[in-house]
Amino acid sequence: MLLSGLIFCQCSLLFGQVDLSYYLPENQTYDSSIPTPKSVLGYEIGDWHVSHDKLVNYMYAVAAASDRVTITEYARTYENRPLLLLTITNPDNHARINDIRATHLKLTTSAADEVDIENQPSVVWLGHSVHGNEPSGANSSLVTLYHFAAAQGAEIDKTLKETVILIDPSINPDGLNRFASWVNSHKGQNLVADPNNLEQNEMWPRGRTNHYWFDLNRDYIPLQLPESVGRIAKIHEWKPNLYTDHHEMGTNSTFFFQPGVPSRVHPLIPKENYQLTEKISGYFQEGMDNIQSFYFSKENYDDYYPGRGPTYVDFNGGMAVLFEQASSRGHAQESDNGILEFPFTIRNQHRSALASVKAVFEMRIELLNYQKDYYAEGLKLADKDPVKAYLFGSDKDPAKAFHLAKMVKRHDIDIYHVKDEIKIGNDTYVPGSSYLVPMNQDQYRLIHGLFEIRNSFTDSLFYDVSAWTLPLAFNLEFQALSSRDYSNTLLGTAFGSDPFPKGELIGGKSNYAYVFEVHGYYAHRAINRLLSAGVRVKVGSKEFTNTDGKTFSIGSVMVPLSTQGIPLDKIHEVIATIVEEDAIDVYNFKDGGSINGPDLGSGSFSLLEKPEILILAEGGMSGGDVGEAWHLLDTRFKMSPSLVSMDKFNSINLDRYNTIILLDGRYGSISDGAKAKLKTWITKGGLVVASKGGTKWLADSKITNLTFTRTPGPKRAINNYSDYRNINGAQVIGGSIFKAKIDLGHPIGWGFYNSEVPLFKRGILIMNKSNNPFANPLTYTSNSLWSGYVPEEKLPFIDNSAAVATSAVGRGMVISYTDNLNFRAFWYGTNKLFLNSIFFGKVINPGTAR
Numbered sequence: 123m124l125l126s127g128l129i130f131c132q133c134s135l136l137f138g139q140v141d142l143s144y145y146l147p148e149n150q151t152y153d154s155s156i157p158t159p160k161s162v163l164g165y166e167i168g169d170w171h172v173s174h175d176k177l178v179n180y181m182y183a184v185a186a187a188s189d190r191v192t193i194t195e196y197a198r199t200y201e202n203r204p205l206l207l208l209t210i211t212n213p214d215n216h217a218r219i220n221d222i223r224a225t226h227l228k229l230t231t232s233a234a235d236e237v238d239i240e241n242q243p244s245v246v247w248l249g250h251s252v253h254g255n256e257p258s259g260a261n262s263s264l265v266t267l268y269h270f271a272a273a274q275g276a277e278i279d280k281t282l283k284e285t286v287i288l289i290d291p292s293i294n295p296d297g298l299n300r301f302a303s304w305v306n307s308h309k310g311q312n313l314v315a316d317p318n319n320l321e322q323n324e325m326w327p328r329g330r331t332n333h334y335w336f337d338l339n340r341d342y343i344p345l346q347l348p349e350s351v352g353r354i355a356k357i358h359e360w361k362p363n364l365y366t367d368h369h370e371m372g373t374n375s376t377f378f379f380q381p382g383v384p385s386r387v388h389p390l391i392p393k394e395n396y397q398l399t400e401k402i403s404g405y406f407q408e409g410m411d412n413i414q415s416f417y418f419s420k421e422n423y424d425d426y427y428p429g430r431g432p433t434y435v436d437f438n439g440g441m442a443v444l445f446e447q448a449s450s451r452g453h454a455q456e457s458d459n460g461i462l463e464f465p466f467t468i469r470n471q472h473r474s475a476l477a478s479v480k481a482v483f484e485m486r487i488e489l490l491n492y493q494k495d496y497y498a499e500g501l502k503l504a505d506k507d508p509v510k511a512y513l514f515g516s517d518k519d520p521a522k523a524f525h526l527a528k529m530v531k532r533h534d535i536d537i538y539h540v541k542d543e544i545k546i547g548n549d550t551y552v553p554g555s556s557y558l559v560p561m562n563q564d565q566y567r568l569i570h571g572l573f574e575i576r577n578s579f580t581d582s583l584f585y586d587v588s589a590w591t592l593p594l595a596f597n598l599e600f601q602a603l604s605s606r607d608y609s610n611t612l613l614g615t616a617f618g619s620d621p622f623p624k625g626e627l628i629g630g631k632s633n634y635a636y637v638f639e640v641h642g643y644y645a646h647r648a649i650n651r652l653l654s655a656g657v658r659v660k661v662g663s664k665e666f667t668n669t670d671g672k673t674f675s676i677g678s679v680m681v682p683l684s685t686q687g688i689p690l691d692k693i694h695e696v697i698a699t700i701v702e703e704d705a706i707d708v709y710n711f712k713d714g715g716s717i718n719g720p721d722l723g724s725g726s727f728s729l730l731e732k733p734e735i736l737i738l739a740e741g742g743m744s745g746g747d748v749g750e751a752w753h754l755l756d757t758r759f760k761m762s763p764s765l766v767s768m769d770k771f772n773s774i775n776l777d778r779y780n781t782i783i784l785l786d787g788r789y790g791s792i793s794d795g796a797k798a799k800l801k802t803w804i805t806k807g808g809l810v811v812a813s814k815g816g817t818k819w820l821a822d823s824k825i826t827n828l829t830f831t832r833t834p835g836p837k838r839a840i841n842n843y844s845d846y847r848n849i850n851g852a853q854v855i856g857g858s859i860f861k862a863k864i865d866l867g868h869p870i871g872w873g874f875y876n877s878e879v880p881l882f883k884r885g886i887l888i889m890n891k892s893n894n895p896f897a898n899p900l901t902y903t904s905n906s907l908w909s910g911y912v913p914e915e916k917l918p919f920i921d922n923s924a925a926v927a928t929s930a931v932g933r934g935m936v937i938s939y940t941d942n943l944n945f946r947a948f949w950y951g952t953n954k955l956f957l958n959s960i961f962f963g964k965v966i967n968p969g970t971a972r
């Protein structure tokens with residue numbers, strides 16, 4: 123095995139050490155005043171996986187030594203690591219860099235004709251290792267920076283005169299560092315290339331993702347994570363002509379560069395984009411041929427979901443290229459192509475970066491013209507579009523509407539407050555919580571892509587989700603306005619750096635009781651603040667009306683003041699914080715009487731318990747689903763769930779928790795003893811909130827008695843072997859939006875005020891309805907597809923199926939969902955289902971759940 127590896131090895135290093143010249147182009151001289159990577163790191167590139175702090179040291183060292191390079195920090199990760207952007211161009215350009223940038227941006231506006239394209243530099247952005255355990259990109263960025271800072275000669279001088287090179291050396295510092303620690307700490311003095319070796323098999327949660335285990339290469343649309351928020355701001359500051367995205371793929375592969383599969387490009391991306399990408403790819407081909415590296419193109423990868431880096435840039439008038447290098451994972455690994463060594467992977471990434479810069483330099487005029495035409499064409503399309511503006515908002519939940527407005531604004535989209543109240547159908551859009559996005563603006567295509575509902579597709583294979591319609595993800599009222607409904611007189615002030623909305627304390631300080639409704643996104647944060655302060659909190663299971671005639675919805679929260687064992691001043695303080703920070707209106711009740719519905723002392727108010735949460739993590743659990751739940755509770759709701767490993771779960775006493783969260787994953791390593799222990803714990807009064815794999819496992823373990831429907835395979839005739847992949851792929855629900863109906867009176871539905879709820883579904887878990895008609899408060903409707911792709915064979919089975927089931931087990935409760943409620947941190951709408959289940963799950967009448 124090893125011998126044949128040596129024979130076919132493309133890398134020809136044979137465990138030998140390399141020096142810097144291995145990576146760099148031949149016959150190139152370098153300025154000796156620029157520090158080499160080794161002079162700063164203390165070792166040669168490729169000998170070790172660079173840790174993020176050393177990468178940062180090198181970037182600053184070169185920036186300090188070179189008049190071609192400036193450096194800026196654009197964000198900090200959750201683990202407080204800096205995200206850096208280096209700007210490389212000749213010193214004359216640096217002296218007028220703000221003018222160059224401003225003129226470049228003009229190309230994306232209706233003033234584009236004022237730009238003298240002949241004399242305008244083009245812009246290339248080299249982005250590295252968004253997936254932290256795909257480290258050849260980030261490691262190559264040191265070599266690439268060295269090359270452009272130190273290379274000498276007429277060719278580089280001309281390149282730097284006409285090109286602005288931006289290097290983002292590590293898009294995901296927390297993941298990169300997590301991975302580097304793993305690999306370096308398992309490296310022997312003699313390299314081991316065995317794929318079974320610990321070094322090549324990192325442990326959960328692995329380094330692909332960021333601190334909360336999000337895939338940063340899906341966050342370009344949601345923009346919920348600090349890394350992406352900072353980077354997208356920079357992308358809009360520069361609107362690069364070419365954006366590169368350096369990844370790794372399976373060890374037995376070679377090297378991939380775009381274009382991808384021609385039929386799998388989002389229809390809002392112009393055809394010329396694909397043609398130009400093909401032309402650019404000639405440079406990559408040349409770069410790889412020069413070093414006898416194998417490669418492929420036009421297969422496997424698509425260009426559809428703009429939440430991924432390259433597609434996002436395609437939606438912003440640039441060209442973008444995904445690079446995928448076969449991964450050595452550790453420092454070396456046996457592969458179908460011989461022993462794949464880490465330096466070889468770094469060299470391919472570096473050479474593709476050089477090819478990218480060459481392409482942008484030589485195709486400068488073409489790329490600048492493409493960008494200009496992209497935006498000019500967009501304005502023409504906006505003129506023809508029957509939709510003139512999108513309107514969205516929620517007078518009951520200004521916080522959620524604010525978060526969507528902010529997200530839209532981050533995409534360099536102009537967005538406005540509504541000037542006056544707008545009534546459409548049953549919905550009223552009020553100033554303060556409603557926003558308008560006119561279509562007639564430079565970002566037309568992106569707006570279209572973010573707000574559209576799309577159900578028809580030219581291809582049925584998707585690398586990722588097929589729908590992300592933002593107002594549906596937020597479950598906000600929204601309208602596409604035609605020219606009949608829209609004129610710019612509806613626009614109020616521009617939304618910019620507006621402050622987060624505040625609530626109101628209505629009726630002033632109370633000495634009897636405070637009450638608030640739970641429509642607001644942060645209602646559960648408010649409840650948690652109170653419970654954490656030791657305050658007694660009750661929730662009402664009926665509507666009631668105060669003496670001023672205000673009716674409080676079902677699920678309203680009541681804080682009685684005379685029965686607390688803590689100083690009232692402390693409660694007033696928490697209430698003031700809720701009003702100030704949670705955008706919740708709190709009402710002062712001067713007495714306990716209600717003019718309609720129960721009085722405040724009624725038994726329809728139930729005491730709430732502070733959730734003490736265990737989230738099962740690690741092992742076979744989905745890091746994505748677990749991380750999303752952790753991120754939600756920790757960063758938005760100020761809660762402190764315990765993340766408990768499978769091993770630990772098998773051995774511990776569960777009594778310190780009252781809520782256990784079982785998300786998607788494989789549960790094979792839960793012992794029979796732990797299963798029995800969990801069942802006993804529920805029987806004694808525990809609450810379980812489950813989704814996807816957790817839901818299925820609880821049923822398989824006979825803890826619940828839920829049943830599921832298996833859907834039949836494809837109906838289409840299968841002609842030959844080569845159809846397999848396409849037909850099988852077309853059976854996948856990569857992620858689409860469905861319509862469900864919620865019971866607004868059920869604790870799971872409290873705070874919702876429209877019974878139609880958008881749900882995100884990925885995968886094909888289909889749950890049968892229970893015999894008890896009250897046990898499925900959320901069900902898919904008939905004709906449930908709202909936006910996205912679903913195989914026609916599957917849809918009838920999703921229609922009318924249960925999206926949630928409640929199961930009373932002894933004195934406890936299990937709430938089982940078929941789908942993930944916290945997808946990618948931007949499904950604000952379904953977060954409420956998750957939080958209602960955690961906070962109100964124990965209030966559910968067991969009779970409705972048997």
Ligand SMILES: [Zn+2]
Nearest residue numbers: 253256369370
């Ligand atoms: Zn990747």
